[in-house]
Amino acid sequence: MEESSKNAGAGTCSQKYPAVMMELKNVYKNYGGITAVAGVSFQVMQGEIFGLLGPNGAGKTTTIRMLNTLTRPTTGELYVAGYQVAGNQVEVKRRIGVVPQQNNLEKELTGRENLILHALLHKVPRSEREKTIKELLDYVGLSSRADERVQNYSGGMARRLLIARALVHHPPVLFLDEPTIGLDPQTRRKIWDLIQLMNRDGMTVLLTTHYIEEADSLCHRVGIIDHGRLIALGTPAELKESLGKYCVEFLNKQGTERCFFHSRSEARDYAQEKDCDTVVRRTNLEDVFVELTGREARELAAK
Amino acid sequence: MKQENWPQSKLETIGAGPAGISAARRMAGSCLDWLPIVLAMGLVWRRRWWRFFIGGINRPLIFLAIFAWNLGDPAATATDSYLGFLAPGMVVMAAVSAGYSDLVNWFTLRRTYFRVLDEYLLAPISNASLLIGQVLGAAAKGFVLALLVFLAAHFFVHGFFMPPLFFVQLFVVCLTFACLAVAVAMVAGGDKDTLMFTSLIVFPMTFFCGTFFPVEQLPGPLASLSWGLPLTASVYNLRALALTGAGHLGWFLQSLGWLIALYLLAYFLLKLRRED
Numbered sequence: 001m002e003e004s005s006k007n008a009g010a011g012t013c014s015q016k017y018p019a020v021m022m023e024l025k026n027v028y029k030n031y032g033g034i035t036a037v038a039g040v041s042f043q044v045m046q047g048e049i050f051g052l053l054g055p056n057g058a059g060k061t062t063t064i065r066m067l068n069t070l071t072r073p074t075t076g077e078l079y080v081a082g083y084q085v086a087g088n089q090v091e092v093k094r095r096i097g098v099v100p101q102q103n104n105l106e107k108e109l110t111g112r113e114n115l116i117l118h119a120l121l122h123k124v125p126r127s128e129r130e131k132t133i134k135e136l137l138d139y140v141g142l143s144s145r146a147d148e149r150v151q152n153y154s155g156g157m158a159r160r161l162l163i164a165r166a167l168v169h170h171p172p173v174l175f176l177d178e179p180t181i182g183l184d185p186q187t188r189r190k191i192w193d194l195i196q197l198m199n200r201d202g203m204t205v206l207l208t209t210h211y212i213e214e215a216d217s218l219c220h221r222v223g224i225i226d227h228g229r230l231i232a233l234g235t236p237a238e239l240k241e242s243l244g245k246y247c248v249e250f251l252n253k254q255g256t257e258r259c260f261f262h263s264r265s266e267a268r269d270y271a272q273e274k275d276c277d278t279v280v281r282r283t284n285l286e287d288v289f290v291e292l293t294g295r296e297a298r299e300l301a302a303k
Numbered sequence: 304m305k306q307e308n309w310p311q312s313k314l315e316t317i318g319a320g321p322a323g324i325s326a327a328r329r330m331a332g333s334c335l336d337w338l339p340i341v342l343a344m345g346l347v348w349r350r351r352w353w354r355f356f357i358g359g360i361n362r363p364l365i366f367l368a369i370f371a372w373n374l375g376d377p378a379a380t381a382t383d384s385y386l387g388f389l390a391p392g393m394v395v396m397a398a399v400s401a402g403y404s405d406l407v408n409w410f411t412l413r414r415t416y417f418r419v420l421d422e423y424l425l426a427p428i429s430n431a432s433l434l435i436g437q438v439l440g441a442a443a444k445g446f447v448l449a450l451l452v453f454l455a456a457h458f459f460v461h462g463f464f465m466p467p468l469f470f471v472q473l474f475v476v477c478l479t480f481a482c483l484a485v486a487v488a489m490v491a492g493g494d495k496d497t498l499m500f501t502s503l504i505v506f507p508m509t510f511f512c513g514t515f516f517p518v519e520q521l522p523g524p525l526a527s528l529s530w531g532l533p534l535t536a537s538v539y540n541l542r543a544l545a546l547t548g549a550g551h552l553g554w555f556l557q558s559l560g561w562l563i564a565l566y567l568l569a570y571f572l573l574k575l576r577r578e579d
Contacts, residue, residue, distance in 0.1 A: 068425065069424075069425070070421060070424060070425070070577075072577075090427045090428065090429065091427075093425055093426065093427040094427045096425075098421075098425055100418065100421060102418050104418040104419045104421055104422055105419075106347055106419060108347070108350045108351060109346070109347065109350060113346060116346065117343050117346050117347070117422075118422065120339045120342045120343045120346070121339050121340070121343055121422070121423065121425075121426035121428075122339075122426060122427060123339055123427075165422075
C-alpha cells in the first residue's frame, strides 16, 4: 500500500470519542522477577491502524492485554476511548472488540451460536441481535457455513469468525493480537482487507504482529517493541527514512551486511566500490527491525 | 469474502452500540448482569446436555439400584429402610457431582487450555456478576440432575416428603459446590490439579459426610472432622426433610454459612486471578 493512501480512518465517530483513542503512560508489567513490559508510553489516534511489531516474548500481547482489561499493569496509566482502564473496566469493555491470538471460540457451537453467545454476553438487544449477526456473517464470508460447528472450520474461517465476533457489539476500538498467525497467504490478504475495511468505516485498530510485511502494509503507525521496551515509533515511511531510503546489501565473511543511504546515487556509488555482489534496493521495515533489535525477524518468527 | 457489504447499520452506530445505552437503563439492568452468563452457559450446555445427564446420573443411580437389588424390600417405606436413608445421600452426591465437577472442569479447561474464559472476562460485567452467573448456571444444572435422582429414588422406595425447604436446601448444596468449583479452578494450574483436588477432597467428602452411613459411626476425631465439612449439615437436613417433612434450622444455617464462606472465597480468588 502506498503511504499516501493510508490516511488515518474515516472518523465517523469523531463526535463521540476523543482524538486520542488509546494512551499508555510509562506502563510496567512484572511477573515475579520478569519484566514483560518496561516503561512503555505511546498514543493511538482515533481512526488509526497502529501496529505493535516485535519478536515473540517482546511484550506485545501483555501490552494488548493490559489495554483490554485482561491484565492489570504493575505501574503506569492506560486510557481507552476516554476512560482510564483502572477503575473503569466495564466502560472500557463496552467499547472494545478483541480478536485473540489463540482461537478461543466455543468449538462445540456453530459459528452463528458463537456470535449469539457473544451478543448475550455483551447484552446486544434481541431486536438487533439477529440482523447484526447476519450482516457480520455476510461480511466475513461465512454465511454458508454459519450453522456448522466451529470444530470443522479451517484456521482462516475461525480467524474470520473471531473478527466477526469482536464486532457484534459495535465497538469503536478493535484489538487484534497476531491476526494472521499461521494463515496461508491468501487468507492473510483477506484478513488484511477486512481490517482495512473496518478502519475505513471509522474503527481504531491496534494490532500486534511479528510479520513485518503485515505492519508495513496495514499500519498507519508502527511501534517496535523488544524486551518490553518501545524502541521505535513512527509511520513505516518515517522509520525507513530514519535509516536511509536506500539499502546496499552484500554478503561478506560475517554474513549479510547492509548499509543505508539517503539517496540512490550514494547507494549506487558505494555498491560500485565493493568487490563483491551487491544489491541496491529501497529500505524496508525489516531492515529497521533488524537494525534496531539486532536480530533477523525470520528467526524470531520461527521460534 | 463479500467485502462490499460492510453492515450499513454499523456506519450509523459505530461507537454507540451498548455504550450508547442510557446510564439509567444500565443501572436498572445491573442487578441482572449475571443473566447473560447464565443464558450463555445454557447455550453451550444445550449442545451437550445428554452427556452431562448421563455422566451425572450414572453413579447415584447405580448405587441406588445395587442397594435396592441386594437389600430391597418392595414393601419398605423411606422411613424404615436403608434405601430411604441412602436416597437423600445419593441426591446430594448427584448435586455435588453436577454442581462441582462440571463447573470446575469447565472453568479450568477454559481458563488454562482453550482460553475461552477470556471471552467471558471481556464481557462488560463485574466480577460479582460473572461469578453469580457461573455459579447460578452450574447450580441450576446440578439442581435439575439431583431432582432427577430424587424422582428416580421413588421407583426403589416410597414415602418421601417433598416440603419446599427440601428444594431450597438442595439448591443451597448446588450453589455451595459451584462456588467451591470456581475457587478451585482459580488456583488450579490445569486439569491435573483439579483432578487431584477432586480425588483427595471432594470425592471422599461425598462418602464421609453422612451419605452412606451416619457420621456417628466414624471413629471419634473423624466424626468431629466430618461436621466441619460443608456437606454434612446439608445431607442431614436434606434427609430430615425428605424422611420427616421437617428440617433443622441449625443445619440449614450451617449450610448457608458454608455457601457464604465459599462464595466469598471464590470471589476473592477470581478477583485475585483477574488482577494478576
